[in-house]
Amino acid sequence: MQWEGGAESSNVEDRRGRGGGVALAGGGAVGLLALVIYLFTGVNIGGPQGPGGGGPGVEQGQGEAPPANDRTKRFVATVLNFTEEVWKDEFNNRANGYGKRYAEPKLVLFSNAVQTGCGNAPSAVGPFYCPADETVYLDPTFFEELERKLGGSKAEFSQAYVIAHEVGHHVQNQLGYSRRVDEHRGKRDEKQFSVRLELQADYLAGVWANKGQKKFNFIEPGDVESAITSAKAIGDDRIQKRSRGWVSPEGFTHGTSAQRVKYFSEGLKTGDARKERLERFFTAEYDPRRGELVD
Numbered sequence: 001m002q003w004e005g006g007a008e009s010s011n012v013e014d015r016r017g018r019g020g021g022v023a024l025a026g027g028g029a030v031g032l033l034a035l036v037i038y039l040f041t042g043v044n045i046g047g048p049q050g051p052g053g054g055g056p057g058v059e060q061g062q063g064e065a066p067p068a069n070d071r072t073k074r075f076v077a078t079v080l081n082f083t084e085e086v087w088k089d090e091f092n093n094r095a096n097g098y099g100k101r102y103a104e105p106k107l108v109l110f111s112n113a114v115q116t117g118c119g120n121a122p123s124a125v126g127p128f129y130c131p132a133d134e135t136v137y138l139d140p141t142f143f144e145e146l147e148r149k150l151g152g153s154k155a156e157f158s159q160a161y162v163i164a165h166e167v168g169h170h171v172q173n174q175l176g177y178s179r180r181v182d183e184h185r186g187k188r189d190e191k192q193f194s195v196r197l198e199l200q201a202d203y204l205a206g207v208w209a210n211k212g213q214k215k216f217n218f219i220e221p222g223d224v225e226s227a228i229t230s231a232k233a234i235g236d237d238r239i240q241k242r243s244r245g246w247v248s249p250e251g252f253t254h255g256t257s258a259q260r261v262k263y264f265s266e267g268l269k270t271g272d273a274r275k276e277r278l279e280r281f282f283t284a285e286y287d288p289r290r291g292e293l294v295d
Protein backbone atom coordinates (compact mmCIF):
# COMPACT_ATOMS: atom_id res chain seq x y z
CA MET A 1 0.00 0.00 0.00
CA GLN A 2 1.27 3.43 -0.98
CA TRP A 3 0.53 5.79 1.92
CA GLU A 4 3.75 7.45 3.09
CA GLY A 5 3.83 11.20 2.64
CA GLY A 6 0.04 11.45 2.68
CA ALA A 7 -1.74 13.96 4.91
CA GLU A 8 -2.48 12.74 8.44
CA SER A 9 -5.79 13.06 10.25
CA SER A 10 -5.83 15.20 13.38
CA ASN A 11 -8.48 12.92 14.90
CA VAL A 12 -6.08 10.30 16.28
CA GLU A 13 -5.53 10.20 20.02
CA ASP A 14 -2.62 8.08 21.23
CA ARG A 15 -3.21 6.49 24.63
CA ARG A 16 -0.64 3.72 24.28
CA GLY A 17 1.73 3.09 27.13
CA ARG A 18 0.02 5.58 29.36
CA GLY A 19 1.52 5.43 32.83
CA GLY A 20 -0.34 4.97 36.05
CA GLY A 21 -1.83 1.59 35.37
CA VAL A 22 -5.38 2.73 36.06
CA ALA A 23 -7.28 -0.30 37.28
CA LEU A 24 -10.50 -0.90 35.47
CA ALA A 25 -12.79 -2.69 37.87
CA GLY A 26 -14.59 -5.75 36.62
CA GLY A 27 -17.81 -3.88 37.26
CA GLY A 28 -16.86 -1.50 34.49
CA ALA A 29 -17.81 -4.23 32.08
CA VAL A 30 -21.43 -3.53 32.89
CA GLY A 31 -21.11 -0.31 30.95
CA LEU A 32 -19.70 -2.20 28.02
CA LEU A 33 -22.57 -4.65 28.02
CA ALA A 34 -25.20 -1.95 28.40
CA LEU A 35 -24.11 -0.32 25.17
CA VAL A 36 -23.43 -2.00 21.89
CA ILE A 37 -20.00 -1.87 20.34
CA TYR A 38 -19.14 -2.95 16.83
CA LEU A 39 -16.30 -5.39 16.61
CA PHE A 40 -14.24 -6.28 13.62
CA THR A 41 -14.39 -10.02 14.15
CA GLY A 42 -16.76 -12.36 15.91
CA VAL A 43 -14.12 -13.65 18.29
CA ASN A 44 -15.70 -14.23 21.67
CA ILE A 45 -13.08 -13.63 24.30
CA GLY A 46 -15.08 -12.73 27.35
CA GLY A 47 -16.93 -15.90 28.26
CA PRO A 48 -20.59 -15.77 29.26
CA GLN A 49 -20.41 -12.22 30.56
CA GLY A 50 -18.94 -10.81 27.40
CA PRO A 51 -15.83 -8.69 26.96
CA GLY A 52 -14.19 -7.81 30.23
CA GLY A 53 -16.89 -9.49 32.22
CA GLY A 54 -16.09 -10.78 35.66
CA GLY A 55 -12.50 -11.30 36.67
CA PRO A 56 -10.36 -9.01 38.77
CA GLY A 57 -10.42 -6.23 36.21
CA VAL A 58 -7.89 -5.20 33.62
CA GLU A 59 -5.08 -2.69 33.83
CA GLN A 60 -4.97 0.23 31.48
CA GLY A 61 -1.84 1.52 29.89
CA GLN A 62 0.72 -1.11 30.70
CA GLY A 63 1.65 -1.83 27.13
CA GLU A 64 4.78 -0.53 25.52
CA ALA A 65 5.12 3.17 24.91
CA PRO A 66 5.18 4.12 21.24
CA PRO A 67 8.60 4.63 19.65
CA ALA A 68 9.82 8.15 18.78
CA ASN A 69 9.50 7.76 15.03
CA ASP A 70 6.14 6.12 15.17
CA ARG A 71 5.33 4.49 11.86
CA THR A 72 2.19 2.83 13.22
CA LYS A 73 0.67 6.11 14.29
CA ARG A 74 1.60 7.81 11.02
CA PHE A 75 0.06 4.91 9.11
CA VAL A 76 -3.18 4.94 11.11
CA ALA A 77 -3.51 8.74 10.89
CA THR A 78 -2.89 8.68 7.14
CA VAL A 79 -5.43 5.92 6.53
CA LEU A 80 -7.96 7.73 8.74
CA ASN A 81 -7.40 10.84 6.61
CA PHE A 82 -8.04 8.76 3.47
CA THR A 83 -11.38 7.68 4.98
CA GLU A 84 -12.27 11.27 5.94
CA GLU A 85 -11.60 12.57 2.45
CA VAL A 86 -13.61 9.80 0.81
CA TRP A 87 -16.64 9.92 3.12
CA LYS A 88 -16.73 13.73 3.11
CA ASP A 89 -17.09 13.54 -0.68
CA GLU A 90 -19.65 10.76 -0.57
CA PHE A 91 -21.84 12.59 1.95
CA ASN A 92 -21.60 15.75 -0.20
CA ASN A 93 -22.49 13.79 -3.34
CA ARG A 94 -26.20 14.49 -3.77
CA ALA A 95 -26.64 11.45 -6.00
CA ASN A 96 -26.02 9.28 -2.93
CA GLY A 97 -29.08 10.77 -1.24
CA TYR A 98 -27.74 11.02 2.33
CA GLY A 99 -28.94 14.59 2.94
CA LYS A 100 -26.30 15.41 5.56
CA ARG A 101 -22.65 16.26 6.01
CA TYR A 102 -20.05 13.82 7.26
CA ALA A 103 -19.00 14.25 10.89
CA GLU A 104 -15.52 12.72 11.31
CA PRO A 105 -15.02 10.02 13.93
CA LYS A 106 -12.17 9.98 16.44
CA LEU A 107 -9.67 7.12 16.57
CA VAL A 108 -7.97 6.11 19.82
CA LEU A 109 -4.81 3.99 19.83
CA PHE A 110 -4.44 2.08 23.06
CA SER A 111 -2.54 -0.77 24.65
CA ASN A 112 -3.90 -3.46 26.91
CA ALA A 113 -7.22 -1.87 27.88
CA VAL A 114 -9.19 1.30 27.31
CA GLN A 115 -11.99 3.34 28.85
CA THR A 116 -14.62 4.34 26.33
CA GLY A 117 -18.05 5.91 26.10
CA CYS A 118 -19.32 2.33 25.83
CA GLY A 119 -17.53 1.12 28.96
CA ASN A 120 -14.15 -0.48 29.52
CA ALA A 121 -12.64 -2.87 27.04
CA PRO A 122 -9.55 -5.09 26.98
CA SER A 123 -7.42 -5.33 23.83
CA ALA A 124 -8.63 -8.86 23.33
CA VAL A 125 -11.96 -7.67 21.90
CA GLY A 126 -10.05 -6.49 18.84
CA PRO A 127 -10.67 -3.21 16.99
CA PHE A 128 -14.11 -1.76 17.62
CA TYR A 129 -16.35 1.25 17.14
CA CYS A 130 -18.27 2.83 20.01
CA PRO A 131 -21.32 4.73 18.71
CA ALA A 132 -21.82 6.56 22.02
CA ASP A 133 -18.59 8.54 21.62
CA GLU A 134 -18.30 8.07 17.83
CA THR A 135 -14.79 6.67 18.23
CA VAL A 136 -12.83 3.80 16.71
CA TYR A 137 -10.62 2.01 19.26
CA LEU A 138 -7.55 0.15 18.08
CA ASP A 139 -4.72 -1.66 19.81
CA PRO A 140 -2.21 -2.00 16.95
CA THR A 141 -0.94 -5.31 18.32
CA PHE A 142 -4.19 -6.72 16.87
CA PHE A 143 -2.58 -6.46 13.46
CA GLU A 144 0.14 -8.85 14.58
CA GLU A 145 -2.32 -11.09 16.40
CA LEU A 146 -4.53 -11.30 13.33
CA GLU A 147 -1.63 -12.69 11.38
CA ARG A 148 -0.52 -15.09 14.07
CA LYS A 149 -3.90 -16.48 15.08
CA LEU A 150 -5.92 -16.35 11.92
CA GLY A 151 -3.32 -16.53 9.22
CA GLY A 152 -4.43 -13.14 7.92
CA SER A 153 -1.98 -11.04 5.97
CA LYS A 154 0.24 -8.54 7.68
CA ALA A 155 0.13 -6.36 4.61
CA GLU A 156 -0.74 -2.74 5.23
CA PHE A 157 -3.72 -2.70 2.93
CA SER A 158 -5.32 -5.42 5.07
CA GLN A 159 -4.76 -3.23 8.11
CA ALA A 160 -6.31 -0.31 6.26
CA TYR A 161 -9.30 -2.55 5.50
CA VAL A 162 -9.75 -3.18 9.25
CA ILE A 163 -9.77 0.59 9.89
CA ALA A 164 -12.09 1.18 6.93
CA HIS A 165 -14.51 -1.47 8.27
CA GLU A 166 -14.69 0.27 11.65
CA VAL A 167 -15.11 3.66 9.98
CA GLY A 168 -17.87 1.93 7.99
CA HIS A 169 -19.66 1.40 11.32
CA HIS A 170 -19.36 5.15 11.91
CA VAL A 171 -20.87 5.82 8.48
CA GLN A 172 -23.72 3.45 9.40
CA ASN A 173 -24.19 5.32 12.67
CA GLN A 174 -24.39 8.62 10.75
CA LEU A 175 -26.88 7.19 8.26
CA GLY A 176 -29.15 5.63 10.89
CA TYR A 177 -28.48 1.95 10.04
CA SER A 178 -27.04 1.18 13.48
CA ARG A 179 -30.24 2.40 15.13
CA ARG A 180 -32.30 0.12 12.92
CA VAL A 181 -30.25 -2.85 14.06
CA ASP A 182 -30.49 -1.79 17.71
CA GLU A 183 -34.26 -2.18 17.47
CA HIS A 184 -33.70 -5.93 17.04
CA ARG A 185 -31.33 -6.40 19.99
CA GLY A 186 -32.44 -9.18 22.27
CA LYS A 187 -35.04 -10.35 19.77
CA ARG A 188 -35.25 -13.54 17.77
CA ASP A 189 -33.92 -11.91 14.60
CA GLU A 190 -31.01 -10.13 16.33
CA LYS A 191 -28.36 -12.22 14.61
CA GLN A 192 -29.60 -11.67 11.10
CA PHE A 193 -29.60 -7.90 11.64
CA SER A 194 -26.09 -8.06 13.03
CA VAL A 195 -24.98 -9.96 9.91
CA ARG A 196 -26.71 -7.38 7.67
CA LEU A 197 -24.87 -4.54 9.44
CA GLU A 198 -21.48 -6.28 9.39
CA LEU A 199 -21.68 -7.19 5.72
CA GLN A 200 -22.72 -3.63 4.94
CA ALA A 201 -19.62 -2.41 6.86
CA ASP A 202 -17.43 -4.69 4.72
CA TYR A 203 -19.16 -3.34 1.61
CA LEU A 204 -18.53 0.25 2.80
CA ALA A 205 -14.85 -0.65 3.31
CA GLY A 206 -14.81 -1.80 -0.32
CA VAL A 207 -16.49 1.42 -1.49
CA TRP A 208 -13.85 3.35 0.44
CA ALA A 209 -11.06 1.42 -1.30
CA ASN A 210 -12.62 2.14 -4.72
CA LYS A 211 -13.05 5.87 -4.16
CA GLY A 212 -9.80 6.21 -2.22
CA GLN A 213 -7.88 4.58 -5.05
CA LYS A 214 -9.26 7.16 -7.50
CA LYS A 215 -8.28 10.03 -5.19
CA PHE A 216 -5.00 8.79 -3.72
CA ASN A 217 -3.86 5.87 -5.86
CA PHE A 218 -2.78 3.89 -2.79
CA ILE A 219 -3.41 0.32 -3.96
CA GLU A 220 -0.35 -1.61 -5.11
CA PRO A 221 -0.22 -5.01 -6.84
CA GLY A 222 -1.12 -7.80 -4.41
CA ASP A 223 -2.89 -5.49 -1.93
CA VAL A 224 -6.44 -6.49 -2.83
CA GLU A 225 -5.56 -10.17 -2.68
CA SER A 226 -4.08 -9.74 0.79
CA ALA A 227 -7.21 -7.93 2.03
CA ILE A 228 -9.36 -10.72 0.63
CA THR A 229 -7.18 -13.29 2.37
CA SER A 230 -7.82 -11.38 5.60
CA ALA A 231 -11.56 -11.24 4.95
CA LYS A 232 -11.55 -14.99 4.36
CA ALA A 233 -9.77 -15.55 7.66
CA ILE A 234 -12.17 -13.51 9.76
CA GLY A 235 -15.60 -14.79 8.71
CA ASP A 236 -17.62 -16.21 11.57
CA ASP A 237 -17.45 -19.71 10.10
CA ARG A 238 -13.66 -19.69 9.92
CA ILE A 239 -13.25 -18.20 13.37
CA GLN A 240 -15.60 -20.74 14.89
CA LYS A 241 -13.88 -23.58 13.09
CA ARG A 242 -10.57 -22.49 14.53
CA SER A 243 -11.81 -21.78 18.01
CA ARG A 244 -14.22 -24.65 18.56
CA GLY A 245 -13.67 -27.11 15.78
CA TRP A 246 -17.08 -26.79 14.15
CA VAL A 247 -19.32 -24.22 12.53
CA SER A 248 -22.59 -23.19 14.12
CA PRO A 249 -24.82 -20.92 12.04
CA GLU A 250 -26.65 -19.86 15.22
CA GLY A 251 -23.48 -18.22 16.42
CA PHE A 252 -22.93 -16.17 13.28
CA THR A 253 -22.81 -12.44 13.83
CA HIS A 254 -20.54 -11.13 11.08
CA GLY A 255 -21.47 -13.25 8.10
CA THR A 256 -19.59 -16.11 6.54
CA SER A 257 -16.11 -15.70 5.09
CA ALA A 258 -17.49 -16.09 1.57
CA GLN A 259 -19.97 -13.27 2.11
CA ARG A 260 -17.46 -10.93 3.74
CA VAL A 261 -15.26 -11.40 0.67
CA LYS A 262 -18.25 -11.04 -1.66
CA TYR A 263 -19.45 -7.70 -0.31
CA PHE A 264 -16.00 -6.17 0.22
CA SER A 265 -15.20 -7.13 -3.39
CA GLU A 266 -18.47 -5.71 -4.72
CA GLY A 267 -17.93 -2.39 -2.94
CA LEU A 268 -14.37 -2.29 -4.26
CA LYS A 269 -15.51 -3.05 -7.81
CA THR A 270 -18.52 -0.73 -8.05
CA GLY A 271 -17.80 2.06 -5.54
CA ASP A 272 -21.58 2.44 -5.42
CA ALA A 273 -22.40 4.35 -2.22
CA ARG A 274 -25.97 5.31 -3.16
CA LYS A 275 -28.48 4.96 -0.38
CA GLU A 276 -30.63 2.64 -2.47
CA ARG A 277 -27.72 0.18 -2.75
CA LEU A 278 -27.04 0.38 0.99
CA GLU A 279 -30.74 -0.24 1.72
CA ARG A 280 -30.51 -3.62 0.00
CA PHE A 281 -28.52 -4.96 2.94
CA PHE A 282 -31.74 -4.60 4.91
CA THR A 283 -34.26 -5.67 2.28
CA ALA A 284 -32.39 -8.69 0.86
CA GLU A 285 -33.62 -12.09 1.96
CA TYR A 286 -31.68 -13.78 4.75
CA ASP A 287 -31.00 -17.51 4.87
CA PRO A 288 -30.82 -18.41 8.58
CA ARG A 289 -29.53 -21.91 7.85
CA ARG A 290 -26.45 -20.63 6.04
CA GLY A 291 -26.23 -17.33 7.94
CA GLU A 292 -26.10 -15.55 4.58
CA LEU A 293 -27.88 -12.83 2.63
CA VAL A 294 -29.55 -14.03 -0.57
CA ASP A 295 -28.80 -11.19 -2.94
Ligand SMILES: [Zn+2]
Pocket residue numbers: 038039040041165169198201
Ligand atom coordinates in the same frame (compact mmCIF):
# COMPACT_ATOMS: atom_id res chain seq x y z
ZN1 LIG B 1 -17.84 -4.86 12.34
